[in-house]
Amino acid sequence: MRLPTSFAxxxxxxxxARLALPRRASRKPLRKSAxxxxxxxxxxxxxxxxxxxxxxxxxxxMQLTSASFSNGQIPPAFTCDGQNRSPQLAWSKPxxxxxxxxxxxxDPDAPFGTFTHWVLFNLPATxxxxxxxxxxxxxxxxxxxxxxxxFHRTGYGGPCPPPGSTHRYxxxxxxxxxxxxxxxxxxxxxxxxxxxxxxxxxxxxxARYGR
Numbered sequence: 001m002r003l004p005t006s007f008a009x010x011x012x013x014x015x016x017a018r019l020a021l022p023r024r025a026s027r028k029p030l031r032k033s034a035x036x037x038x039x040x041x042x043x044x045x046x047x048x049x050x051x052x053x054x055x056x057x058x059x060x061x062m063q064l065t066s067a068s069f070s071n072g073q074i075p076p077a078f079t080c081d082g083q084n085r086s087p088q089l090a091w092s093k094p095x096x097x098x099x100x101x102x103x104x105x106x107d108p109d110a111p112f113g114t115f116t117h118w119v120l121f122n123l124p125a126t127x128x129x130x131x132x133x134x135x136x137x138x139x140x141x142x143x144x145x146x147x148x149x150x151f152h153r154t155g156y157g158g159p160c161p162p163p164g165s166t167h168r169y170x171x172x173x174x175x176x177x178x179x180x181x182x183x184x185x186x187x188x189x190x191x192x193x194x195x196x197x198x199x200x201x202x203x204x205x206x207a208r209y210g211r
Contacts, residue, residue, distance in 0.1 A: 062203035063092040064173050068132055074169060074209040078132075080160035081211065086118070090129035094175035095201050098125040102174040102195065104188055107159065109167040116188040117169065118156045119147030121180050138184030147186040154185055159209040166210030175201040 068078060068087035076082040094101065105118035123144040136155030138146055149157040161167040180194045 062094060062173065062175065062201050064171060064203035064205040065090050066171075066205060066207070069207045072207050074159055074207045079158040079209055082158070083133075084156075084158040085133040086130070086156035086158075088130065088132040089171065089173075089205075091173055091203060093128070094125060097177055098175040098200055100125055100176045100179050101127060102176060102180065102191060103130075104172050104191065105156070106170050106172075106188070107161070107167050108170065109161070109165075111162065116150040117158065118149060118171075119186065119188050119191055120155075121145055121147065121182060121186070121191055125175070145182070145184045145186075147182070147184070147188065147191060161209065161211055163211050166208055169207050169209060171205040171207075173203045174199050 066087050066089050068075065074087070078085055078087045089103075100121070101123040102121040103118065103123070104116070104120075107115040107117060120140075121144070124142055127142070127144075134140070134156060136146070136153070138154050140146065146155045148154055151157040159167065159169050174195060176195070176198045177200055178198050180191070180198075182190055182194055186194075
């Protein structure tokens with residue numbers, strides 16, 4: 001009896017060859033590859049979002065200047081030895097999202113700790129500077145408010161270092177995403193507590209005065 005041609009052909013294939021015939025490809029490697037690809041994309045998205053948030057929080061650089069100072073020195077007119085007038089200040093456009101501005105002036109070289117010379121807040125975001133000789137009332141035209149300085153007075157209090165010393169005076173301007181719920185006459189400590197989480201950008205200007 002003759003075997004069918006197909007059976008005979010299959011029988012002629014060695015056992016090892018038959019075992020080596022390709023099997024159905026496993027889906028496990030593909031599933032692993034898809035999982036790792038998805039994980040990578042998710043991580044990249046999170047990193048990108050974090051970078052975007054950091055850029056938004058820090059914002060573009062702001063510039064703070066004063067035409068009242070010469071070579072970084074504060075003239076006597078703006079100190080306790082003169083008319084004790086506040087200096088002229090100007091600044092660049094704050095970053096997108098800024099709603100209000102705040103300003104402080106401190107003396108970090110005071111003998112008994114940082115001395116506060118000026119606290120000002122809730123300046124409209126469209127403000128681009130302050131004139132010299134700003135009034136010392138608690139509320140300014142436009143709605144801005146002034147806090148209490150370390151002289152226990154409202155508004156600006158000029159440099160007044162001890163005789164024989166030269167101190168640094170640091171103006172800091174803050175761009176904020178919200179108005180500050182502070183009353184007129186607020187202290188610098190109260191202002192700084194209210195600033196937390198609301199600063200989009202800031203700028204500093206340092207000048208010196210000696211006696």
